Each structure stands twice: as C-alpha cells, then as structure tokens.
Amino acid sequence: MVEELPSVFLVGPMGAGKTTIGKLLAKQLGRTFVDSDWYIESQTGADIAWIFAKEGEAGFRERETRAIDELTQKDQIVLATGGGAVMCAENRAFLHQRGIVVYLNAPVDVQMARTAKDKSRPLLQQPNPRKILQDLYSTRDPLYRQVAHIIMPTGHTYPRHMVNQLLQQLESFTDSTAIAPEDKEN
Numbered sequence: 225m226v227e228e229l230p231s232v233f234l235v236g237p238m239g240a241g242k243t244t245i246g247k248l249l250a251k252q253l254g255r256t257f258v259d260s261d262w263y264i265e266s267q268t269g270a271d272i273a274w275i276f277a278k279e280g281e282a283g284f285r286e287r288e289t290r291a292i293d294e295l296t297q298k299d300q301i302v303l304a305t306g307g308g309a310v311m312c313a314e315n316r317a318f319l320h321q322r323g324i325v326v327y328l329n330a331p332v333d334v335q336m337a338r339t340a341k342d343k344s345r346p347l348l349q350q351p352n353p354r355k356i357l358q359d360l361y362s363t364r365d366p367l368y369r370q371v372a373h374i375i376m377p378t379g380h381t382y383p384r385h386m387v388n389q390l391l392q393q394l395e396s397f398t399d400s401t402a403i404a405p406e407d408k409e410n
C-alpha cells in the first residue's frame with residue numbers, strides 16, 4: 225500500500241535522474257518533492273558553484289550533512305539527494321534508517337551525455353569530465369549499493385516508464401516488509 229510508504233530517498237551519480245524521477249514520483253504519490261541541492265541553495269542564498277568557490281567542497285559537504293539530517297526527518301516526502309551525499313557515513317545512516325533508499329544507477333556514458341551541457345556541477349568543470357565521472361563512480365558505486373534498499377538501472381528508460389517501474393518496486397517492497405497478519409493479532 226503506497227499510502228503507508230515512508231519517505232523515499234533517491235541516491236546516485238550526477239545525471240542519473242534523481243531530480244527528474246523524484247519530481248515525477250512525488251507527483252504520482254501526491255507527495256512533497258525536495259531536492260537537497262536546491263534546499264542547500266535556498267538556505268545559503270547562493271548557488272552550488274558559488275558555495276564551492278567560496279567555501280570549498282568541505283564547506284559544501286558540511287551544509288549538505290545539515291540538510292540531509294533535517295530533510296530525512298520529514299514524513300512521507302520524496303527527496304533527491306546530491307550525487308556525493310553518500311560519501312559521508314553520517315548521511316548514509318540518516319538515509320538508510322529513516323526511509324526507503326533508491327539507487328538510480330546510470331553508466332558513465334549516460335552520465336556524461338546528460339551532464340555535458342550543464343555547467344552547474346562544479347566537480348565536472350575540468351578538462352576531462354569523463355575521467356572524473358569514472359573515478360567518482362568507482363569510489364561511490366559501493367556506497368550507493370550499501371545504503372540502498374532498491375537498485376534501479378536508469379540508462380535507457382524514459383522517465384515516466386521508470387517512475388511506473390519504481391512504483392511497482394516500492395509497492396512490493398512495502399508489502400514484503402509489512403507485518404504478517406498473524407503478528408498483527410498478537
């Protein structure tokens with residue numbers, strides 16, 4: 225029963241589609257959508273590129289941990305997290321313990337194609353963004369897997385189709401973790 229579904233937290237690399245899928249999923253579920261990157265920007269009054277330039281990545285990560293702690297305590301939201309949120313063990317614990325974590329897994333080629341034109345991601349403003357994406361994927365893929373309850377490949381599937389697949393998975397996930405009828409009576 226999706227009405228009983230706890231908050232859903234989307235994790236995965238840049239360009240996996242967390243913001244795109246998260247918005248559509250929230251609409252389907254009639255829930256509030258929050259994007260941790262946008263939330264950090266609104267709390268700071270500056271965009272991510274500015275935060276990285278003025279405070280370095282470390283400053284951004286501190287803001288991110290505060291945001292993830294706050295947002296994972298909200299009931300029944302859909303949260304798209306920043307691609308690097310899983311690097312911090314505290315964030316991983318907040319995510320895994322407070323909701324259903326979905327890893328949107330896209331291959332590096334797809335990440336590359338989807339992020340190429342957008343200059344808003346400071347980590348990719350380098351001469352060789354493919355190498356950066358590859359290195360980040362090697363480090364982070366095990367962490368996304370560690371924190372996830374559900375893993376979904378996103379490479380070549382339309383966003384609407386992905387959301388339908390995800391809704392089915394979420395439904396069977398809640399059914400399988402629901403309390404068995406005999407336990408309910410005791």
Ligand SMILES: Nc1ncnc2c1ncn2[C@@H]1O[C@H](COP(=O)(O)OP(=O)(O)OP(=O)(O)O)[C@@H](O)[C@H]1O
Nearest residue numbers: 237238239240241242243244306307338381382383
């Ligand atoms: N399933 C999909 N099929 C085709 N294009 C997609 C799909 N999902 C996302 N996109 C496109 O890829 C781009 C990046 O998607 P999006 O911003 O949702 O990624 P993200 O995971 O939120 O990245 P970031 O971690 O940098 O915030 C967007 O232009 C979006 O329209």
Ligand SMILES: O=C(O)C1=C[C@@H](O)[C@@H](O)[C@H](O)C1
Nearest residue numbers: 238261272306307308345346
């Ligand atoms: O992968 C990352 O480390 C990042 C991803 C984006 O969502 C932003 O959180 C920021 O650009 C850093």
Ligand SMILES: [Mg+2]
Nearest residue numbers: 242243261304
């Ligand atoms: Mg995003």
